[in-house]
Amino acid sequence: MHTDIPVVDTDEGEPVVRCTECGHRQPFTRLPLYCLTGPSGTGKSTVARLLLPRLADRFVVLEQDVLWTAGLRDPAHNHRAFRSAWLRMAAMIHQSGRPVVLCGTVVPPEFELLPERPLFDGIHYLALVCEPTMLAERLRARPAWREWDEPRIAEMLDYAAWVRETAADMAPPVSLLDTTHTSVKETADDVCAWIERGGR
Incomplete structure (x- = not known):
């Protein structure tokens, strides 16, 4: 076909x-897709590891970066091939009857306009955020091989501010969860609750 x-x-x-x-x-089978998103350094990957044992009987939790391979990097087209590949994979997993929780940096304009979007009965977005000072500290504490120099950190802080400012106006709106003063476990609890409420 x-x-x-x-x-x-x-x-x-x-x-x-x-x-x-x-x-x-x-x-x-059209199921909802749940996107745990947000700027780098807000705790997505760490939280995702706690979601796995808690949701594995009902959901499939996936880390977006696993497909960040050379063949799917097309910055001239806003990484469209990468995002389309993820939507197609998630839609095929949905045929097993279990919704996907996709953990990675994505916002509605990057998914909602793709031709694969109708494969889903709604895409829900929850962005982890934290205060700028804390976010910068977290990124500076990362290993050197991850290459978080000051210009790159400044760029991520700008992106984080943009997410906060525009989340409510995106289509659909992006829910925000501040991780500045919460433990990883508390954040995982809140994320699970959001998923189990159907992204509300």
């Missing part, structure tokens, strides 16, 4: 995916 541009039809009740070339149709 040709699937370069997946089309999901829902006008007949149950959703089906339709091939744009031959018209072949087959049933398709």
Whole structure:
């Protein structure tokens, strides 16, 4: 089945995916996708490790950076191939009946406009954030091989400020969870609660 541009039809009740070339149709399970996002240094990867044992019986928790390979790095197109690959993978995992929790830096404009977006019954975004001073300290404390020099840290602080300022105005809005003064366990508790409430 040709699937370069997946089309999901829902006008007949149950959703089906339709091939744009031959018209072949087959049933398709549309589930919500949960994105745990936020600037680098806010605790996404650390929290994700705590989510695994707590959600493994109902959700599939995935780390976005695992697919950050040379073939998917296309900065000229806002890393579209990378993001499209993740949406397609998550949609295929959903066919098993378990929603995906995707942990990595992403905001609605990077997913919502892609042709793969209709494969999901909603994408929910929760961004971890923290105070600028704390964020800078966390990034400076990282090993040298991760290359967090001052210009790169300043860039991430600008990105963090942008996320805070625009989260409520994005479509859909991005929920914020401040990790400045909370333990990793407390943050994981809050993230689990958000997921279990259906991203609300």
